[in-house]
Amino acid sequence: MQKKCDVVIIGAGVVGLSTGIALLQSRPSLKVMIAEKEKELALHASGRNSGVIHAGFYYSPDSLKAKFCRDGNFELRKLAKKYGIPVKDVGKVVVARNEDEDSRLGTLFDRGIANGVELEIHPEEKLKDFEPLAITHNRFMWSPNTGISDSISIVNAMRDEFLSLGGEIQFNSKVNLTESHGEIHDSSNQFTFKHVVNAAGAQADRISRSVGVGTEYAMLPFMGVYRATSEKNLPLQRLVYPVPHPINPFLGVHFTLTIDGKVKIGPTAIPIAGREQYSFTEGWSGSDIAQALKGMRSLITGDSHDFGAILKSEWPKIIQKLLVKESTELVPSAIGVKDWHRKPPGIRAQLVHLPTGKLEQDFIVVSQANATHVLNAVSPGWTSSIPFGRYLADEFILQRVMN
Ligand SMILES: Cc1cc2nc3c(=O)[nH]c(=O)nc-3n(C[C@H](O)[C@H](O)[C@H](O)COP(=O)(O)OP(=O)(O)OC[C@H]3O[C@@H](n4cnc5c(N)ncnc54)[C@H](O)[C@@H]3O)c2cc1C
Numbered sequence: 001m002q003k004k005c006d007v008v009i010i011g012a013g014v015v016g017l018s019t020g021i022a023l024l025q026s027r028p029s030l031k032v033m034i035a036e037k038e039k040e041l042a043l044h045a046s047g048r049n050s051g052v053i054h055a056g057f058y059y060s061p062d063s064l065k066a067k068f069c070r071d072g073n074f075e076l077r078k079l080a081k082k083y084g085i086p087v088k089d090v091g092k093v094v095v096a097r098n099e100d101e102d103s104r105l106g107t108l109f110d111r112g113i114a115n116g117v118e119l120e121i122h123p124e125e126k127l128k129d130f131e132p133l134a135i136t137h138n139r140f141m142w143s144p145n146t147g148i149s150d151s152i153s154i155v156n157a158m159r160d161e162f163l164s165l166g167g168e169i170q171f172n173s174k175v176n177l178t179e180s181h182g183e184i185h186d187s188s189n190q191f192t193f194k195h196v197v198n199a200a201g202a203q204a205d206r207i208s209r210s211v212g213v214g215t216e217y218a219m220l221p222f223m224g225v226y227r228a229t230s231e232k233n234l235p236l237q238r239l240v241y242p243v244p245h246p247i248n249p250f251l252g253v254h255f256t257l258t259i260d261g262k263v264k265i266g267p268t269a270i271p272i273a274g275r276e277q278y279s280f281t282e283g284w285s286g287s288d289i290a291q292a293l294k295g296m297r298s299l300i301t302g303d304s305h306d307f308g309a310i311l312k313s314e315w316p317k318i319i320q321k322l323l324v325k326e327s328t329e330l331v332p333s334a335i336g337v338k339d340w341h342r343k344p345p346g347i348r349a350q351l352v353h354l355p356t357g358k359l360e361q362d363f364i365v366v367s368q369a370n371a372t373h374v375l376n377a378v379s380p381g382w383t384s385s386i387p388f389g390r391y392l393a394d395e396f397i398l399q400r401v402m403n
Pocket residue numbers: 010011012013014015016035036037038042043044045046047048049050051052053054173174175176199200201202203204207224267345346347348349377378379380381382383384
């Protein structure tokens with residue numbers, strides 16, 4: 001079937017949906033279609049994340065993440081309210097495990113303040129007033145605006161918002177880009193468009209490479225494994241995070257809470273081969289393995305990160321006992337909990353810049369005449385999605401479509 005659109009968006013995750021919403025809010029007469037390869041929503045990162053509404057203090061002030069996370073926090077809450085989705089204002093404590101982390105806490109605080117985020121630093125003795133189960137070395141940081149919600153409910157709300165504005169979603173629609181101008185195909189439809197947005201999450205680099213964009217990157221997926229228990233077993237009231245590693249990009253083993261009363265440890269960031277490899281028996285792909293190996297080789301030879309340290313610290317956490325043991329550096333009583341169970345893992349699709357071996361930290365947008373590619377939509381992409389979608393619409397798409 002032939003479908004004539006102004007804009008086709010590849011991928012109905014939070015980035016694709018937010019972009020569609022922003023386009024239609026701005027120009028209600030546009031015909032916007034999202035092609036989604038799965039038969040339903042939220043099967044990948046947007047529905048498999050921690051559900052943390054980040055405040056925006058981790059990111060370098062000149063980054064897109066810093067630009068969108070703080071405002072996204074506010075806008076995600078607004079969307080949740082409109083659709084009756086619970087949000088809990090649990091806040092976050094960032095604790096130091098040693099002197100070195102204590103000194104880096106100050107840098108993290110300054111960065112957050114530069115990003116316009118509300119933060120406080122307190123001495124160790126005050127931690128019991130915020131989170132009595134956590135421990136710290138000398139000081140801790142308090143982020144009152146970090147919250148939690150349910151990731152799948154948010155995706156569903158975005159779908160409802162997009163559809164109510166007149167957008168359409170075509171499920172079971174796996175598309176790819178070719179150099180052919182202004183059309184793409186799935187197995188049964190042909191979509192013609194003025195502009196195409198590649199918001200395919202972990203697959204976005206594959207699609208961009210097929211038209212010669214982003215060839216300087218390789219995709220290295222990192223598996224995020226969680227262990228969860230009931231709040232009754234471990235009555236934490238706040239999210240508890242360590243000070244992040246100075247050069248490696250992940251946040252370290254931490255505690256999050258879920259809207260339905262669970263306490264989770266994780267996610268880990270274990271390098272794996274497949275970007276949809278949610279278990280050892282599914283998601284294997286030769287081309288994913290080749291990409292991941294390329295990415296690992298470049299990381300090892302580059303000097304931007306300590307890949308050996310990532311491997312050494314992350315792989316053992318696949319063993320529950322070791323994961324829980326490490327978490328006790330933040331919350332000692334976690335050791336007494338016996339019934340930890342697995343939660344569905346998520347996969348962080350992280351791009352490696354091949355010439356330098358650098359794990360890209362920020363969202364990357366490459367826009368050409370009739371195509372915009374969103375690469376490396378990593379955390380906090382869920383929190384940032386609403387202003388990020390508006391930025392994509394305003395900066396790269398609307399003008400080209402309206403001309
Ligand atoms: C373990 C983990 C924890 C995280 N925790 C948080 C958190 O607490 N807070 C936060 O703000 N962020 C978090 N994030 C980050 C956040 O989840 C992502 O940044 C965000 O979901 C990315 O959205 P997306 O739309 O780009 O990708 P996705 O949700 O992956 O959507 C992409 C969609 O494109 C579809 N697609 C792919 N290829 C094709 C094709 N060829 N044709 C058609 N469709 C296609 C896929 O099926 C998918 O539905 C976390 C991520 C992970 C992995």
